Amino acid sequence: MRISSHVAIALLRASTALAEPLSPFLQDLEPPVSRGVPCKPSVRPSYRISPKHPGGSFPVSPDRNRTCCVESHGGGKDDSEYILTAIKDCNNGGHVVFSANTQYMISTALDLTFLKNIDLDIQGQILFSNDTNYWQKNSFKHVFQNASTFFQLGGEDVNVYGGGTLDGNGQVWYDLHAKDIYTLRPILFGTINLHNGTISDLNLRHSPQWYNFIANSTNLIYTNISIAGKSTSKNKAGNTDGWDTYRSSNLVIQNSHIDNGDDCVSFKPNSSDIVVQNLVCTGSHGISVGSLGQYIGETDIVRNIHVHNISMSHASSGARIKVWPGTPSALSGDLQGGGGSGAVANITFDGMVLQDVDYAVDISQCYGQKNLTLCREFPANLTIEDVHVRNFRGLTSRKYDPVVGYLVCSSAKACKDIYVENMDVKSPSGKSLYTCGSIPGIEKQVNCTSMDKGLE
Ligand SMILES: *[C@@H]1O[C@H](CO)[C@@H](O)[C@H](O)[C@H]1NC(C)=O
Ligand SMILES: *[C@@H]1O[C@H](CO)[C@@H](O)[C@H](O)[C@H]1NC(C)=O
Ligand SMILES: *[C@@H]1O[C@H](CO)[C@@H](O)[C@H](O)[C@H]1NC(C)=O
Ligand SMILES: *[C@@H]1O[C@H](CO)[C@@H](O)[C@H](O)[C@H]1NC(C)=O
Ligand SMILES: *[C@@H]1O[C@H](CO)[C@@H](O)[C@H](O)[C@H]1NC(C)=O
Ligand SMILES: *[C@@H]1O[C@H](CO)[C@@H](O)[C@H](O)[C@H]1NC(C)=O
Ligand SMILES: *[C@@H]1O[C@H](CO)[C@@H](O)[C@H](O)[C@H]1NC(C)=O
Ligand SMILES: *[C@@H]1O[C@H](CO)[C@@H](O)[C@H](O)[C@H]1NC(C)=O
Ligand SMILES: *[C@@H]1O[C@H](CO)[C@@H](O)[C@H](O)[C@H]1NC(C)=O
Ligand SMILES: *[C@@H]1O[C@H](CO)[C@@H](O)[C@H](O)[C@H]1NC(C)=O
Ligand SMILES: *[C@@H]1O[C@H](CO)[C@@H](O)[C@H](O)[C@H]1NC(C)=O
Ligand SMILES: *[C@@H]1O[C@H](CO)[C@@H](O)[C@H](O)[C@H]1NC(C)=O
Numbered sequence: 290m291r292i293s294s295h296v297a298i299a300l301l302r303a304s305t306a307l308a309e310p311l312s313p314f315l316q317d318l319e320p321p322v323s324r325g326v327p328c329k330p331s332v333r334p335s336y337r338i339s340p341k342h343p344g345g346s347f348p349v350s351p352d353r354n355r356t357c358c359v360e361s362h363g364g365g366k367d368d369s370e371y372i373l374t375a376i377k378d379c380n381n382g383g384h385v386v387f388s389a390n391t392q393y394m395i396s397t398a399l400d401l402t403f404l405k406n407i408d409l410d411i412q413g414q415i416l417f418s419n420d421t422n423y424w425q426k427n428s429f430k431h432v433f434q435n436a437s438t439f440f441q442l443g444g445e446d447v448n449v450y451g452g453g454t455l456d457g458n459g460q461v462w463y464d465l466h467a468k469d470i471y472t473l474r475p476i477l478f479g480t481i482n483l484h485n486g487t488i489s490d491l492n493l494r495h496s497p498q499w500y501n502f503i504a505n506s507t508n509l510i511y512t513n514i515s516i517a518g519k520s521t522s523k524n525k526a527g528n529t530d531g532w533d534t535y536r537s538s539n540l541v542i543q544n545s546h547i548d549n550g551d552d553c554v555s556f557k558p559n560s561s562d563i564v565v566q567n568l569v570c571t572g573s574h575g576i577s578v579g580s581l582g583q584y585i586g587e588t589d590i591v592r593n594i595h596v597h598n599i600s601m602s603h604a605s606s607g608a609r610i611k612v613w614p615g616t617p618s619a620l621s622g623d624l625q626g627g628g629g630s631g632a633v634a635n636i637t638f639d640g641m642v643l644q645d646v647d648y649a650v651d652i653s654q655c656y657g658q659k660n661l662t663l664c665r666e667f668p669a670n671l672t673i674e675d676v677h678v679r680n681f682r683g684l685t686s687r688k689y690d691p692v693v694g695y696l697v698c699s700s701a702k703a704c705k706d707i708y709v710e711n712m713d714v715k716s717p718s719g720k721s722l723y724t725c726g727s728i729p730g731i732e733k734q735v736n737c738t739s740m741d742k743g744l745e
Contacts, residue, residue, distance in 0.1 A: 682713040
């Protein structure tokens with residue numbers, strides 16, 4: 290393997306430092322030099338999972354033994370090659386630094402699924418180019434919900450941090466999507482097949498679509514992530530979920546601020562053993578299980594989810610479970626489905642403060658279908674059980690006043706053991722009614738009304 294000069298310098302220094310046994314060698318190093326541009330590794334933050342824990346293990350990475358500085362061309366030229374070179378040089382034990390006050394432009398899709406024992410220390414700004422034609426052709430395609438990503442990050446024992454920013458240049462995408470709903474908008478941060486890692490202290494801005502997609506991954510902590518990005522035109526920044534988890538388990542998402550235009554966090558098929566805590570969500574569609582049951586012949590399982598201490602404002606929902614009906618239907622041209630099977634089990638939403646939220650909680654097995662009669666005729670093949678919603682307080686919006694929640698299953702057989710407790714949630718009129726349907730025992734827990742103001 291080619292060893293570039295900056296790596297060699299760092300190696301030399303590392304071996305000197307290693308001769309002094311008590312020295313924490315990384316911090317002792319002079320900053321390594323990359324073509325005359327110095328870079329300064331930051332200290333990897335330490336992460337505490339608190340107060341809830343999903344139960345699995347989260348091994349702490351050993352110290353890294355060398356540093357690689359990423360160069361940048363400046364002036365908007367593609368830096369992908371520099372990034373790839375630095376990452377390859379520092380893979381297997383190193384620390385890659387994207388310098389502060391530096392812009393790194395990415396105009397080429399990067400497959401980073403080979404990572405092993407590496408820290409990516411992003412102090413500067415990573416900006417994805419606005420070439421929508423290129424990205425639609427070259428982004429990484431994942432079959433599920435036509436998801437595509439700018440890059441994909443995977444492997445094992447990877448930490449990403451540094452206080453810097455990843456910017457998806459979303460505005461061109463929001464405007465293009467308004468003209469053509471089939472525009473394939475990339476996801477900003479695609480974590481694919483990553484096992485044992487942490488993503489922290491990052492600012493994610495203007496994602497064209499979802500901000501984070503966690504697929505086929507295990508044992509990951511996301512902490513102190515800031516998500517924001519408004520549209521500056523009349524076209525909204527839609528479908529900009531904060532996180533979507535898929536075929537992944539033992540995850541923590543915590544201590545973060547999310548200002549977005551769709552689900553704050555969404556648990557997609559086969560998500561399990563996940564804790565989401567201490568989030569401030571603004572402008573979202575709430576924390577959602579689903580949508581599930583979208584694809585006929587597939588089995589979707591979401592279980593062991595604990596959502597704790599969430600502040601939810603200016604949102605369409607607080608806690609949400611959305612399941613497609615037992616027969617296909619279409620929400621829109623680019624979003625259709627129904628008929629899939631599976632189970633949602635052991636889900637807890639404990640502690641949510643609401644402000645200007647349309648429904649504090651909504652559970653539906655008729656997602657994507659306006660015709661309720663049809664949903665009852667074809668009940669969902671996906672059961673919902675052992676769900677606990679408790680300790681919510683605050684105010685809903687005027688939208689469904691006096692109704693504050695929607696709890697409707699498609700058949701009494703499809704749902705059981707759903708508990709809604711200790712809710713101190715009022716609508717602006719002061720009333721707190723719930724639309725209830727086919728959930729055994731629910732009328733003993735909340736004040737049900739026959740009024741049905743629907744669900745968007
Ligand atoms: C750095 O550590 C990795 C394992 O994490 C090891 O494979 C590699 O040989 C080490 N390199 C040096 C120069 O010590
Ligand atoms: C795309 O970015 C380039 C600079 O890299 C800029 O000159 C151009 O105006 C941008 N195009 C759009 C549609 O925003
Ligand atoms: C992907 O989008 C197309 C429309 O472009 C739609 O017909 C198809 O159902 C979508 N596929 C999935 C897997 O969602
Ligand atoms: C992840 O860490 C666990 C220890 O907690 C270890 O058993 C497992 O092999 C690691 N997996 C990978 C892919 O590194
Ligand atoms: C969170 O990350 C930001 C940088 O994105 C940093 O300035 C701040 O100190 C971090 N907060 C904590 C509590 O670590
Ligand atoms: C996840 O793993 C499955 C099974 O190994 C594979 O079919 C699928 O393509 C992977 N998905 C992604 C997003 O990598
Ligand atoms: C709840 O979350 C908020 C927002 O992250 C945080 O400031 C607060 O300390 C958390 N409260 C508890 C009791 O952990
Ligand atoms: C989910 O897991 C179940 C059980 O392991 C499996 O049968 C099913 O195919 C998985 N579904 C998806 C969408 O990965
Ligand atoms: C339910 O999920 C929680 C995590 O949210 C977990 O601690 C608990 O063991 C799970 N219960 C069962 C019966 O699996
Ligand atoms: C729904 O489940 C029933 C059995 O519970 C099965 O007979 C039927 O084929 C399933 N339908 C679909 C669309 O999977
Ligand atoms: C709703 O579905 C029922 C049952 O399939 C059907 O009879 C009715 O015509 C549908 N209503 C509308 C408005 O499409
Ligand atoms: C239902 O409404 C009655 C009358 O307003 C109130 O006393 C009671 O506490 C409410 N029940 C619940 C579970 O909120």
